[in-house]
Amino acid sequence: MFGNWRFQRLPSAHPGVAFAARAAAVIAALVFTGVILAIAGANPIELAAEVIDSSFGSSFGLEDLALLFIPLILTGLAVTVAQQIGAWNIGAEGQFYLGAFSATAVGLFVPGPPALILVLMFFAGIIGGMLWILIPTLARAYANVNELITTLLLNFVAALLVYYVSTGPWRDRVGLANSATPRLSAEVPEFWGIVHWGLPVAVLVVIATAAVFTFSRWGYEVRLSGSNPSAAKYAGIPVRRHLITVMLLSGGIAGLAGMLEIAGTVHRLQGGISNNFGYLGIMVAVLARGSSIGVIFSAALMAFILNSGIILQTQGLTTSAVLAMTGLILFLTAIGDELSHYRITREKT
């Protein structure tokens, strides 16, 4: 009976099957977490009801969700952009820190009208992120050094740098807290409760990126270089130049996420400001499956999961538990991805 079934591996998965596999991975991870919570003595149904009520039951919940949504859109997009050319930017976390760092430097030390400062912070954030990915980019482009590890190592350096300046030279000497910089005067204005204009900006960046990658000749060349570098080179496409541009773009987007977090949400630089947004961005990108527009939906999902973790902190759950669950989703997604390449057929005897 078993012999009649044949497993056939297809070169690319059917999009519908791949989507179903992702959905199944997320649901399985949520159910698994629920079971663990039940074993630990909690009532998962009650917790889920509380999470849904706190997230969607009030405007405040939705606003909190939106504030997590903004950085996740951008870090997810940063990872997705690098993926277009076959690069792994695991350093969105570090570029986020540097975006926040550079924006804070401008906000603290450059005098001028707030509107002008805000514009300068915007560019400083992007440039900070780009500079932070510059060395991994050049090492990959000219020495073929794996960018995955180099971008990642710089995350730790960035975290230490931000920790150092916010507890050392830049710390708030007037306020009570000794572990953050003074509040920045230039702020991204809010348009809905506590939600600032960073949200439409992030969505616009996604749409613009998607349009460039889908409709421009440059975008086509980048995607070709990503899927088959030697063919692209043979066709006369400047693969190395595209690689450098795309990776810098990726770093810049992650830097922008850090800038918006500083200027829109937190308003002062402090250690741990990245809140794992860079690492969760990998998750967002993987769930979006290389689609820039898809990033918006998967970022919404991750924002909800992250927010659930924050809500459940009162129940003894921690953000690290959320990280573990994210890992589980990623793990099941990777397995589901591979399995969705198979077609099961039954041979007639």
Next chain:
Amino acid sequence: MDLLTGLLTTAFLAGGVLALAAIGEVLAERVGVVNLGVEGLMAMGAVTGIATVAATPVPIFGFLAALVVGAVFGAIFAFATVIVRANQVLCGLALTLMGTGLASTIGRNYSGMPARASFEGVSIPLLDQIPILGRALFSQNILVYLIYIILPIGLSYLMFYTRHGLNLRAVGENPAAADAAGIRVTVIRFTYVTAGAALAAGAGAYLTLAFVPSWSDGVVAGRGWIAVALVIFAGYRPVAAALSGLLFGLITALGFVGQARGWPVASAILSMLPYLGTMAFIIVPVLAWHRMRRVLAAPAALAVPYYRDMR
């Protein structure tokens, strides 16, 4: 104790974490599987070690328990990457997130407490009389001898001087040819990935039972990633992996000396040294010695899943 001996003693002790994890990663990468979950495995091993010792104050039990936990997680990872053949990068990142998250969740109960028992130094008679090196290497805890002497030499012999070693390297270089020659690719990959993961978790237990010795959230602090990078620097060789671990131990030791002597550099800046050093160590050699590339090259089938029945 003079400065040099002190520096080397700390270097051996600190480098052991990286050396052990890097040796484990050499095993996995030699059979063609890149395991990016080392960071998470180390975190799990670290918390397992501390929790075990809290229950029974025998450090070796903590280390063994970490090996078992590492093997279990390694087998799950190997199932996903070797049998299902899912994307190794994604599975590795997932393992890092799971391990780190799970470890800090479990570790909250042990946070800040010193380990209830830790590995003590064992002096080896005669050998510890050797000037400088004798004191630095031969009065350490037993794991140090395991990490710097027994494992690298034993594994080098296994890899480069036995038939089995030839087989396992063949699996990493050309699994299709190995398969055709009758080598069981899946079994070898599964075994060594699992064993490598066990050593990574063991490195975590070494961290919390011999080096620090206590648990705090984020105690692993990227050492797993440094270990992954060291494997490249070491050219996928066990002895070189142990030595590059030692080199990084030396960098860490320099940071300690700097702090102890009150160098006018903030400790946060000194803490950046290992990461920046790792960056330099994987970028500079490639630029400097083009010819070394072939000698130190990665296994040809690294990160490439093997499908026997591709059609």
